[in-house]
Amino acid sequence: MAATSGALGSAERTAPQFVSWREFGLLELDPILTHALDAFSENGFHGATVRDLAGRVGVTVPALYYHYESKEAVLVTLLDAAVNDLVDRVTAAVADGRDDVVARFANAVDALVLDMTHRAKRSALDSEVRHISPDNRRAYAATRKRLETIMLGLVRGGVDSRVFDVDDIEETVRALLGMCRSVARWYRLDGPLTPDEVARRYTVIALRIVGYAPDTPGDEGR
Amino acid sequence: MAATSGALGSAERTAPQFVSWREFGLLELDPILTHALDAFSENGFHGATVRDLAGRVGVTVPALYYHYESKEAVLVTLLDAAVNDLVDRVTAAVADGRDDVVARFANAVDALVLDMTHRAKRSALDSEVRHISPDNRRAYAATRKRLETIMLGLVRGGVDSRVFDVDDIEETVRALLGMCRSVARWYRLDGPLTPDEVARRYTVIALRIVGYAPDTPGDEGR
Secondary structure (H helix, E strand, C coil): CCCHHHCCCCCCCCCCCCCCCCCCCCCCCCHHHHHHHHHHHHHHHHHCCHHHHHHHHCCCHHHHHHHCCCHHHHHHHHHHHHHHHHHHHHHHHHHHCCCCHHHHHHHHHHHHHHHHHHCHHHHHHHHHHHHCCHHHHHHHHHHHHHHHHHHHHHHHHHHHCCCCCCCCHHHHHHHHHHHHHHHHHHCCCCCCCCHHHHHHHHHHHHHHHCCCCCCCCCCCCC | CCCHHHCCCCCCCCCCCCCCCCCCCCCCCCHHHHHHHHHHHHHHHHHCCHHHHHHHHCCCHHHHHHHCCCHHHHHHHHHHHHHHHHHHHHHHHHHHCCCCHHHHHHHHHHHHHHHHHHCHHHHHHHHHHHHCCHHHHHHHHHHHHHHHHHHHHHHHHHHHCCCCCCCCHHHHHHHHHHHHHHHHHHCCCCCCCCHHHHHHHHHHHHHHHCCCCCCCCCCCCC
16 A cells, blocks of 8 residues: 555555456445545545544544545545546556557456446546645656556557547547546446446547447447 | 526426527526535535635625525526426427427537536536435426436437437437436536537547448548
8 A cells, every 4th residue: 555655646656456456346445435435435535524534533633643644645546546547547548459450448447447336436536636736736746647648649559540430539439438437437346237347448438439349230249 | 597496496497588599698687696606616505604605706695595495506596497498498499400300319419518518517517416305306306307208219219210329228328318418517618629629529429339330431420
């Protein structure tokens, strides 16, 4: 897990926190981060007070400040871990597609949506990023940008190979990412759909968005 | 504009606030709502205090309470006006498509994205709805649900007429709405793209999502 020293958005990275990009175990966070994730999800960054966080963890406010220098540092630690894990998984998923441009793209969408479902609460914290200071936002924004760059490369690769048909690659990738990210806002693990089911459906939709026409009509993996 | 009596989410409706669903003038709100929209956008519902709101408007806290019984009533008034305007515009756009299922659907997406761009700040308030009480959320949620029902009907109509090809209509509509709604989170009126440009691109993408294959390949209105 992210060290306290990384709480303010330093660029230090740890090794990927998973065995396979498709496998998601329980999210293991230290007690402060676990309770902070709940508090920020329920009440938003500004609605969760440091006193509330300390109360949930069962420690005093000074004890909490011993571990994190501010409430913002707690949010930044959560956000950095979230975006790094996401980009690591998407990167591994793309590599897993080897030199097949369609598989690389489909895997990336798969990994993205699996993260938005298995880690819905943490991924939805993305909407709180506007409340952190520009300095602290920098590392997060840079990693988030890497995801966009990966997706742009995949779509461009497909267009160059003539398996995708997209006029406006940048706008298409933005729409695609917006669509996938919105999953974190409604998905519940105890709901009717499994993460795999959602990911499969979004992958089909994503392939349509990039104008992929499979050789056999109807054979989109549905 | 919404009357104070509607602040707590009563179901009373006013006539559509526009001449044509494609035309957006400046958003006219009373001074309290205008400043509240800025405050909630900048700091979130919990980050904006009643004292802050009153200060921005230039009135005392009691004066503000004379007009709205709580900070939540201010947010509810903004949200209700936003979702009612959106549904009114989408409804008018659909009617404008007469009996052409493709035009009805394309118009609906057009109206939706025009609202997400022209009214980006107000539409993005949707993310704050989780902070209002279930009672106050009811009218908003019901109107929001109407939008989903309209879109479901349009896609189902297209599938029944065999001009659209969608396996999972509900999931597809959810993905589509998530994609369109995400525009409000990044769009800026002073940015490089006009609302019309964004709406046109999203309409092309939306038609791909529902599997619309125009007779002439490449003739998707691009």
